[in-house]
Amino acid sequence: MNFPIAQEKLDSILRQMDISDVSNTTIRQGVAIASAMEREAGEPFLHLEIGVPGLPACQVGIEAQKRALDRGVPSKYPNIAGIPELKKAASQFIKAYVDQDIPAECIVPTVGSMQACCNLILECSQLNPDKDTILYINPGFAPHMLQAKVFGAQVASFDILDYRAEKLGPKLEEFMQKGNVAAMVFSNPNNPSWVCLTEDELRTIGDMATKYDVIVLEDMAYLCMDFRQDLSHPFEPPFQRSVSRYTDNYVMMLSGSKIFSYAGERIAVVAFSPSLFKREYSRLRELYGIGRMGDNFILTFLYVASSGTSHSAQFALAAMMQAAVEGRNDFVTDVRQYEKRAAESKRIFLRHGFNIVYDKDMDQPIGDGFFYTIGYHDMDNRRLLSLLLRCGIAVITLNTTGSTHNGARVSVAALNSPQLMERLDQRLSLFEQLANNNS
């Protein structure tokens, strides 16, 4: 057994890379450190840091995409507003799983939800000269915060762990009553914490968004993956919770990456609230000669960002959504494998003295899904990550997700065998020894 790797080895790797704090690194640095440690150990790491799908891509999509290629779609620019097949299928898909009526015209494909959020943030930051701030409910997906920074927008945030239930409204109001919040971003279920906001909390967000004219960007990357309820039956309750029930100021982002394990093709859709899609902004008209929110998103922002989204991948997503709507593609049951992996690996962490940092949605234990968060007593992130790395386990520390609490994010994508669970168990035993020896 090549673990634990000596602290001196880690220190030497960090020195070579000119990194002073292992827990405060860029993504590439994090990957480079883990790779160097892996080489040092000569034995594979447990890669719990990666957010890639841990399942094969949905075959319905692959077949549809190949058919589109054979029909010659690569020679034709896709309509930037999206192919009709995808717009229609997505409208039905949203009705089936979120129970919202959004017409096809308000739904637009994007190069992953990343492109969607990027251009929504950019557009929202230009609607009103007084509104230059994007508000984030943290912890969250780090690149969403970087997007605002790249465009020179201001960023505000708070940690959801400290402001749940009746504390949420006053906290939102504290930010919004300044009048400078253009949009707010959150995901439900949440990456990294798997917090699922309750109906009451979503209503609070919706009410505040309406009151202060703030646009809510709702990231549904993990749609229907709160497995505490069975959300797998199209057009039947219960449905995926959504802020769209409580305000007209919303845009939903639905990515094929995790729902259909189709991350490689960079395909998603955004669905605008119909009234927001049509809403006229005089500032947009001044800038671009087009006034409507939705038209500008398509004809200004997506146009210059990439001139639309892969033609063949649009057919793939259309087919996968259509099959789901028709009960031929039970994606929710497919991704339930993540639930099992989370439940089992959580038990292992808990057995070795860890705790779940974001542990509850009100009185309910947090669900088992794609991610969860772990902490070890009052250990700080630098020490936590150092010891885990020395034991052959890579994770992302919570400070990089905007959390104000100590801990790390665990992704269960890679934990796809009993052997890996056993390995996790062994390495966490080592971790405990190291932690308790204070070495």
Added chain:
Amino acid sequence: MNFPIAQEKLDSILRQMDISDVSNTTIRQGVAIASAMEREAGEPFLHLEIGVPGLPACQVGIEAQKRALDRGVPSKYPNIAGIPELKKAASQFIKAYVDQDIPAECIVPTVGSMQACCNLILECSQLNPDKDTILYINPGFAPHMLQAKVFGAQVASFDILDYRAEKLGPKLEEFMQKGNVAAMVFSNPNNPSWVCLTEDELRTIGDMATKYDVIVLEDMAYLCMDFRQDLSHPFEPPFQRSVSRYTDNYVMMLSGSKIFSYAGERIAVVAFSPSLFKREYSRLRELYGIGRMGDNFILTFLYVASSGTSHSAQFALAAMMQAAVEGRNDFVTDVRQYEKRAAESKRIFLRHGFNIVYDKDMDQPIGDGFFYTIGYHDMDNRRLLSLLLRCGIAVITLNTTGSTHNGARVSVAALNSPQLMERLDQRLSLFEQLANNNS
């Protein structure tokens, strides 16, 4: 024959759409006007306004993309820096056709050259607080100018027709000596005019870019399509001209859209000058914790823009480039069909009293390729477009491309049969009658 459509009909359509000047519209408005006129006529228009490939997609790409789908790449996020196969093939492709040595690590896939230029403009505008301006050699591709506007960068431009040969250097210097130019953008051959800058002109641009530390963004959308020379033989002169021979401050953009008629899949590569790729900018380090130009392009800008480019399309472009390099995919001869269409349709326009607006590269007549520009005596753009539309011909007027001269752009993509050439001839006869009747 349903043409000419009455002026009153056009006026009524424009009134309904609240458009005061037909030649000064957004793209969507232009398309909507042509569609409404087409419905009015009950007969198809000649669509010379569209820049879509007029050839089937390269089969080598389609086959490679299908194989990648079958291998399951859709479930895996592509490396944002690009798959090794594509980086390597593009490096060889650039050596084969541009005779430049650019290592694979300096080459990165993007969602079309649109994403490349968009993010290069954004990055260039953040390198130095004093340099906030993007300089365009016009006429040009309108969205490239919109990209700067979307990010709040300043725009400067001049019309190449008035500043060729020995006039180019002083004109560039007039802008650059102000010290605020971050980057300049041009394409070679040029959309819309098909102007091909000479070696002397490229040397001038390169010298100025070096002298004033300006980054040249060279759009090679129409690589090897100056058919006045045979550029079809890999690794053999003559090669595609490029500013990269004359400065280290360059980034090339190579899109699969026109070269391989692969526009639908939104796939391109950018190739950085090796020294620029590695160049450290203190401002980038302050902002993003990463100093190098190339690393920031990948890990900051492309990361938040879309998290990389379609995994399967990367395999398609890699295969098409590799096959070209090995002499198995003679893309230059394939796209020479545009040359024939241009030569024949130009003759028709000239016969009916039109002139070529951008008519020469120094003493040589402009080449026959994907686009050319037409004018009719001293007719202004509003009247030119009105009369052409009334005769069933859609084009783009040159004012929308930043040109200071009257005229319109003709795309030959759709002119793929003798019947359509004949139809063009008939409709231009009508145009002549209308123009001379002063109606």
